[in-house]
Amino acid sequence: MKPADLNQVSGFRRRFRITPYENKVCSEVEDDYHCMSVTLHHNGELVTAVEADMQRAPWTTCPGAQQKLEDTFVGVALQSFSERGEKQTNCTHLYDLALLAADHALDDTQLVYDILISDHIEGNRYAEIRSKGDTLLSWTEKDFHLVEPEALAGTRLDKLGGWIRTLAETEQEVAKLLRWGNMIAHGRSIPLEQQSDATKMPPNCYTFQPQRAVEAKRVGVIYDFSKGAKVPLEH
Template sequence: MSVIVHHSGGNAIRIEPDMRRAPWSTCPGAEHMLMQTFTGLPLKQFAERGDKKANCTHLYDMAMLAAAHAQDGAQTIYDIQVSDAIDNERVAEIRKNGETLLKWTESGFHLVKPDAAAGIRLDKLRSWIDTLEPGLQEPARLLQWGNMLANGRSIPIEQQSDATKMPPNCYSFQPEMAIKAKRIGEILDFSQTTNQRTEQPLDKYKPVVEQR
């Protein structure tokens, strides 16, 4: 998935989402919802919009990032990597332009390291994140979300394929959408590198960067 925010004079004049792969049959409808949510809005008001659960949360987060960095003079690239669990522990890391900013250890949906956050649930980190220096708060929120998503790999697909049993936290899980949502798409497993699969997950999806 990707989002391009076209802007002029500090306002978003066009939102261009691109959902190349999606987990649910209803997800593509979230592209129009994202355009409705942000088109015409001042960039500085994106964070105040507050309609994340009505949107695809992934597209929404990318639109928020785009608005936050729209006036940057240089490119920003975040990479998030979360290991599978080894001895019930995952290692989660986020890099900015190739430099590691944060590295956490998580077990059972709770942080183990860093020590300052040990024992806190992944979905309850916001207060601790707010105590970090400003330059680390954005990457910490991204790593929190990436680490939470990575836990889904340990849940059997048959246990996460009924949208009506999911909390209404995104576009496809809203009650009116959940009754129609069906699991779609090919499952790609990058757990093992073999002679048949040597590519990395994003090899086919190089980012599009527009600079003017």
């Protein structure tokens, strides 16, 4: 049975914060395993500089992705970020932050998303994404497949792309962020020693490319924000 408030149960927490300024925009994320930010400097159309910061990352090789992100997006039009490609050769988290920043670079106000994924409750995980205290999207997942809503029952988390493309643009953003957060949350149920050999991972990010996977070592502090001692991005 779904809890009345996911804030009251143990689980994964992730916060995105996108803040537009004059001629620049900063996009930040923090969760159990990551604390990162991307700042895009722009002239209203083109990105003139990219700054990436990794305060907390899970692998020794992750910081090298900061230069890769700059190489990928400097000189690219804000409206063309989603067409750029090269996500799997970048840090996927920095890449997503860059896309969020570009999409909201000309906004007037700050945008914050909170993602909450429960740990297993009678075999299910319950997932929500909120903004300003309002729930924008929620679903129930079990063994990497959706259980609810009924229309999506049986669909794998990584096979939601077709459904997401049917949504309005703002709803697509919300669904993508919730899907990705739900996938990352699975790490909470996998012993650390079983997820600490990069050579066993598919080559779907900067660190997991074969030439770096052999050198990557698991590092970094892991927080459990659901215990209430810390709040993502509170600093």
